[in-house]
Amino acid sequence: MIPNWLKYARELQAAAQTGLTYAANKYEKDRYEHLADLAARMMVEGSGEPIDLVKGAFAEQKGYATPKVDVRGCIYRTDADGKGQVLLVDELNDGGKWTFPGGFSDPNEGPSESCVREVEEEAGLIVKITKLCGIYDRDKRGGTSPYPFHIYKLFFLCEVTGTCEKSNLETGDPKWFPIDDLPELSWDRTSAWHVQRMYEHFLNPAMAADYD
Incomplete structure (x- = not known):
């Protein structure tokens, strides 16, 4: 069974990735970058992986988020x-x-x-x-x-x-x-x-x- 923290972190990251792809202005971009940061911190809390490693993996993902x-x-x-x-x-x-x-x-x-x-x-x-x-x-x-x-x-x-x-x-x-x-x-x-x-x-x- 997938733990809730992982499920929520993935959903936050996907929302941030998709949002950054279609952000129309700096305000929207800043908001989705904040979501991406929250997703990374949630992933770190649950997995114990270094924050730079998680943020790096998330930053490599572009476009609409899919499996x-x-x-x-x-x-x-x-x-x-x-x-x-x-x-x-x-x-x-x-x-x-x-x-x-x-x-x-x-x-x-x-x-x-x-x-x-x-x-x-x-x-x-x-x-x-x-x-x-x-x-x-x-x-x-x-x-x-x-x-x-x-x-x-x-x-x-x-x-x-x-x-x-x-x-x-x-x-x-x-x-x-x-x-x-x-x-x-x-x-x-x-x-x-x-x-x-x-x-x-x-x-x-x-x-x-x-x-x-």
Whole structure:
């Protein structure tokens, strides 16, 4: 459950960001800058993060405020004994915990294009998308730590078609894990529920996509 302080801070920040985009005069701009400052201070009180870090993150956001889009590439296989395996990468910025390769979608990229790029960068694998499995609200499905912005998470099944040079230094080398013996996961990125649910989609490609 998202804490109230985080919900209110996000709403204040979104109102300030949108207001600054359309402010018609200095009076309106000053008012929305005050709202942005209040949102940052509220976020600091709840999260314990440094005020300069929070203000910097808020200042980078421009235009009408909307949720961010996180994409994840889900790759499975069946071993010689008929048991399922999942490919994960270790998230070095989260203590080496494991996750589906992925990250935020970039401007001028479709979600599936972003997913293909992220898998190439983080796992060194060339893939093609075979299915959109789910669109989830991060706060409702696995997110465990406060994040200043609202996030939608898109999970795609991927089929490996080749290899390439891994370029993302924030993740370690990919590794296959048995579905019933997962490593410690980076839950804000990939939860055990996500791994199991995507495996159901892998086993049954005709399943309809999930959504929040």
